[in-house]
Amino acid sequence: MLVSQVNYEQILSAGEHELVSEEACAAYLFALKWPHGFVCPECRHCKAYTIATRRLPLFECVKCSFQASLTSGTIMERSRTPLVKWFAAIRFMSSMDNGISALALSRELRLTYKTAWTMLHRIRTAMASEELDFPLEGEVAIHNDTYASPWYHGSLSPHPRESRVIVGATLSKAGEPERVTIQLVAREHWNSWRFNRSAIRHFMETRMDWKARLVYSPINFYASPRHKKRLSVMKDAARWLNNTFHGIGKKYLQSYLLEFCCRVNLSLAGRPAFHTISQICTDSRTVA
Ligand SMILES: [Zn+2]
Known part of the structure; x- marks a missing residue:
């Protein structure tokens, strides 16, 4: 036929x-x-x-x-799990509210924990790879932030549990975020509250298009509402990580942060999350 x-x-x-x-x-x-x-x-x-x-x-x-x-060249390659369950997992991952934990997915779709974990890991890896493929363009504002699980009130001296991140956003003409990214910064690149120049340089080289321009953007408690949206990105990500997964260790933190940014960016661009993430998961260029 x-x-x-x-x-x-x-x-x-x-x-x-x-x-x-x-x-x-x-x-x-x-x-x-x-x-x-x-x-x-x-x-x-x-x-x-x-x-x-x-x-x-x-x-x-x-x-x-x-x-x-x-399925060759897709995240479903060599998997015996039915496609219906794969697309259901993508549907959960594209939900703006929470994404889903492997434990919840295993219960929801009657899978072993190991299978559920592997499926989410493959979807997350594809989403993270897509994020890294598209560096920020235009005028980019950055600021530093922290992540820790469980949350604690920050102090000037670094806490052993905390991770430091650079949050970057392409700004629209009105100063609103159009695309965001969060980069974990290695411990040797920060002291107290400040990042070394090497951290900023690394961010510019890996997360910004060579034509993009770093712009000064005020960050303080009294930031105007258009800045608050950008400044709250890491707080929202931290809430999601701690509520859905009860916190994420340093080994996988970066890919979870990129998964979060992928959903935020699809929403900011007004693109349909389920369909776009399905495309990302079945594109052999994204699925390494
Ligand atoms: Zn042929």
Whole structure:
């Protein structure tokens, strides 16, 4: 059977709540992977036969007989977990309120804790990689902030539990944040409340486009409302980390912070979170 003419627009615009069967999820994954129709990964030919004898269909190129799997190059590659559960996990991760912990996901989708943890880790890694692929552009304001779990009232002397971060934001003409990022700063790059110049330089090199410009932006208790939104990013992230996961250790903190920024940035850009995160998770350039 030849891959029939699929109505991609219809599939991609279908609500995420319609993804309730393996067939619907396979059609959605196909449309994410090949939004302009099948393309053979080997020879770029665009016609294929469907081999439907497996759990998920395979696509055999009419010209070179290469068999392309639906999940290769995606976060679902080599996973035996049904697609329905994968897309449900992405739906939880795209929820602006909380994201989800592995324990809650394992209960919600009846998975082992290990499977749930691995799924969320793969989704988070793809989201973090997408964030790092797009450095901040335009006029960028930065400030320092801290994270600790459980929370404590900061003092001038560094607390062993605390992590220091640089929060950066591309500002609109009105001074509102358009995109944000949070970078964990290594212990050797800060003293008391101040970062060394090396920390700022590292931030500029890794998180800012070479054409972007660092601008002075006041940070104090009486900051105007348009600044408060930017200044509260790390507080919101810390609340999320401590409420949803009861705190995150230093090993994984950076990728959780980028997961948080990914959701914030999709919301700031007015992009649909579920669909965009599904795209990120099925793009072989993001999924290393
Ligand atoms: Zn081919």
